[in-house]
Amino acid sequence: MIIYPTMELQNGKCVTLHRGRLEEPSIYHVDPVETAIGWAAEGAEWVHVTDFDAVAGTGNNDELIEEIIRRTATSVQLAGGFRTRERVEQWIDKGAGRIALGTMPARDPETFKVLARDFPDQIVLAVDIWQGQLMTDGWKQPAAIQPEVFLQQFSNDPLAAVMITDIDSDIDQPDESLGVISSLAGQTPHRVIASGSVREIDDIARLKYVPNIDGTLVGRALFSRDVNLAEALEIAKPKPEKTADFI
Structure with a gap:
């Protein structure tokens, strides 16, 4: 499993954020850049970055994100x-490994499908x-499609992954969140x-054995020091299967 x-x-x-509320961070x-550099030094293969100013449409953190990538x-x-094809292409050209999109596939699924085929x-x-x-x-507008139907709409497209977030769950009630995510998975x-x-670290151990879950984002728990990244990476590693000893 990838952390x-x-x-x-x-x-x-x-x-x-608490339950997705942009106004209550x-x-x-x-330092964001030094933090990302530190995560890489500890052995992380990926870093995930979300730009809340771009989400809200109030600006962006483009220069900072470019420095993180560089x-x-x-x-x-x-x-x-990421609401347009042009912005997706711009960031892939700048070296982003992956781009996660939620609004575009709900509003313009055909453009999203073309992007998936092109990248x-x-x-x-x-x-x-x-x-x-x-x-x-x-996270402000409900879509006029059920989550299960939404997922099935892109079953045959060459996606890197599906990222599922339960916005309503509280971080202090991970069992409820895991139930929502595992059901959709x-x-x-x-x-x-x-x-x-x-x-906490035990949540990673549990996620590892949920069918079809290949990775997990870990943010608040790292910043609050409830989870140690090196320990999380170690737990997430695949364990070798036991083999029989032959004489």
């Missing part, structure tokens, strides 16, 4: 505000759930990245 150490950017700072006074010795997965294994379908509904536009043939379900 995606995660930073969410707002006004140039690392933040986390918790701010962490760390200076971090790991692949970078981006999310937040195989670089496009991630973001599925954001609130009270059982699929949400778009920065069974509805897609693609690899699934869980988001919002890691509160």
